[in-house]
Amino acid sequence: MAKEIEISTSESKFILEALKQNYRLDNRTFDQFRDIKIQFGEELGDVLIEMGKTKVHCKISSSITEPYEDRPFEGLFIISTESTPMAGPQFENGNNTGEDEVLISRIIEKAVRRSGALDIEGLCIVAGRKCWAIRANVHFLDCDGGFVDASCIAVMAALLHYKKPDITVHGEKIIVHPVEEREPVPLGILHVPICVTFSFFNPLDIEENIKGEENSEIVIIDANLKEELLREGVLTVTLNKNREVVQVSKAGGLAMDALTLMECCHKAYDITEKVTDQILEAIKVDNKERDKFSAILSSENARETS
Amino acid sequence: MDAQTGYLENVDGSCLYSLNSTKVISAVTGPVEPKARQELPTQLALEINIRPASGVPTTREVNIQDKVRAIITPILASYKYPRQLCQITLQLLQSGETEPYFHALELIACVNSTTYALVDSGIALKGIALGTTVVISKDNQLITEPTDEILKNSKSMHVVAYMIENNKPSNLLLMDSYGDFDENDILKILEQSEIKVNQLNKTFREYMKEKINNI
Numbered sequence: 254m255a256k257e258i259e260i261s262t263s264e265s266k267f268i269l270e271a272l273k274q275n276y277r278l279d280n281r282t283f284d285q286f287r288d289i290k291i292q293f294g295e296e297l298g299d300v301l302i303e304m305g306k307t308k309v310h311c312k313i314s315s316s317i318t319e320p321y322e323d324r325p326f327e328g329l330f331i332i333s334t335e336s337t338p339m340a341g342p343q344f345e346n347g348n349n350t351g352e353d354e355v356l357i358s359r360i361i362e363k364a365v366r367r368s369g370a371l372d373i374e375g376l377c378i379v380a381g382r383k384c385w386a387i388r389a390n391v392h393f394l395d396c397d398g399g400f401v402d403a404s405c406i407a408v409m410a411a412l413l414h415y416k417k418p419d420i421t422v423h424g425e426k427i428i429v430h431p432v433e434e435r436e437p438v439p440l441g442i443l444h445v446p447i448c449v450t451f452s453f454f455n456p457l458d459i460e461e462n463i464k465g466e467e468n469s470e471i472v473i474i475d476a477n478l479k480e481e482l483l484r485e486g487v488l489t490v491t492l493n494k495n496r497e498v499v500q501v502s503k504a505g506g507l508a509m510d511a512l513t514l515m516e517c518c519h520k521a522y523d524i525t526e527k528v529t530d531q532i533l534e535a536i537k538v539d540n541k542e543r544d545k546f547s548a549i550l551s552s553e554n555a556r557e558t559s
Numbered sequence: 560m561d562a563q564t565g566y567l568e569n570v571d572g573s574c575l576y577s578l579n580s581t582k583v584i585s586a587v588t589g590p591v592e593p594k595a596r597q598e599l600p601t602q603l604a605l606e607i608n609i610r611p612a613s614g615v616p617t618t619r620e621v622n623i624q625d626k627v628r629a630i631i632t633p634i635l636a637s638y639k640y641p642r643q644l645c646q647i648t649l650q651l652l653q654s655g656e657t658e659p660y661f662h663a664l665e666l667i668a669c670v671n672s673t674t675y676a677l678v679d680s681g682i683a684l685k686g687i688a689l690g691t692t693v694v695i696s697k698d699n700q701l702i703t704e705p706t707d708e709i710l711k712n713s714k715s716m717h718v719v720a721y722m723i724e725n726n727k728p729s730n731l732l733l734m735d736s737y738g739d740f741d742e743n744d745i746l747k748i749l750e751q752s753e754i755k756v757n758q759l760n761k762t763f764r765e766y767m768k769e770k771i772n773n774i
Contacts, residue, residue: 314613339586339648341569
């Protein structure tokens with residue numbers, strides 16, 4: 254049965270007092286994102302993201318199906334996020350209607366699917382008849398805060414890593430070539446959205462929560478589980494490397510200033526840039542390892558790239 | 560085979576287990592307070608959930624779940640924890656077999672992984688459960704721990720799980736066979752799997768010994 258995590262009064266007071274004095278329990282600064290560890294599995298589109306103690310696994314699978322009637326030129330893209338008690342006792346089996354769980358899946362859905370990160374028109378095979386259905390299965394393994402950020406990175410890294418089998422179309426007939434026969438093709442990724450979550454704490458009394466005149470709230474990036482339990486407001490900014498704001502999500506909580514929001518977006522951009530580069534680099538290294546002969550077999554001319 | 564216990568932070572016991580290309584994480588929470596409908600007045604209730612690597616759980620996962628339950632229930636010292644619950648969650652990371660047709664490799668990975676996780680969690684056990692898959696190939700050879708390719712080309716396949724008490728197999732917990740075989744084959748398989756389970760038990764004990772020495 255789902256059990257709320259309890260945090261003792263003395264511990265919560267200690268954490269808050271430390272924050273007021275510019276300290277975090279894990280020795281990070283307020284603007285510091287945790288280091289990300291990206292591990293690829295044996296199969297394509299199998300990624301394990303570790304952010305501190307938070308672990309999220311994402312696996313991409315694909316199948317051929319019929320497109321929606323009102324969208325004959327588009328393929329299907331589904332992100333499934335279901336939590337199990339594996340991540341912690343606060344999650345329940347088969348019951349993902351909790352406020353946090355719904356919010357996590359909505360934010361990821363908005364950041365990745367609705368922002369058009371995956372080219373779904375490229376998944377169309379025969380208009381109105383056949384298309385690819387891409388499914389991203391997100392598995393929450395271990396929770397130490399930052400599920401939104403970690404799963405967004407996991408989904409994007411897995412999509413970039415995945416390759417679907419090559420096909421040939423003869424009118425209505427489709428031939429799916431096995432991986433051994435023809436080199437599989439990567440998915441069309443249009444941009445890489447990265448979520449950065451800010452948590453707000455109020456150092457003053459409760460009155461400030463309502464009035465919000467002082468703007469003296471403490472802003473920290475990438476809170477861990479304990480900080481998440483104690484925070485009084487949360488803001489998720491999703492950006493990509495092209496300096497485009499994909500979404501800004503703030504569902505209630507502590508009132509904040511417009512300037513603070515701008516400042517947060519600027520901080521988020523630096524992180525986005527760093528994380529995107531890290532993902533792309535990891536993909537590149539993995540691709541090289543998988544395909545040792547590509548460099549020899551390539552017919553590309555050597556050219557200067559700046 | 561590779562096992563790593565204590566992989567997860569928020570549960571009482573966990574194990575990342577991989578065998579050939581099958582990979583599974585098991586998490587054990589317990590004993591905890593059960594929901595009213597799960598509660599058993601005199602013993603420990605057991606909840607097992609298996610989640611596939613991709614897609615939603617289907618009848619195939621429920622089938623594996625029921626078999627794992629049949630294997631795990633006898634090894635728990637369940638009367639030690641009346642009105643309590645033990646929650647086991649298994650997450651497959653990589654199936655390692657042709658999914659709709661087989662479930663032998665996943666089942667064995669789930670059982671062995673759960674044993675490691677249960678010991679890691681510190682729940683009282685009567686013994687441990689370890690199992691292996693044995694196939695009879697087309698040229699009548701016995702192969703333990705097959706890969707997907709061998710599984711596809713086999714005449715029959717058998718999943719065997721033993722209970723291990725006092726360091727030796729004491730009880731056959733499950734034998735699940737598919738394909739074409741006779742009585743003689745069964746006896747050979749039981750013999751072969753007992754040898755394999757003894758090896759697995761040795762690896763298990765060595766792993767746990769090292770783990771305890773390192774604390």
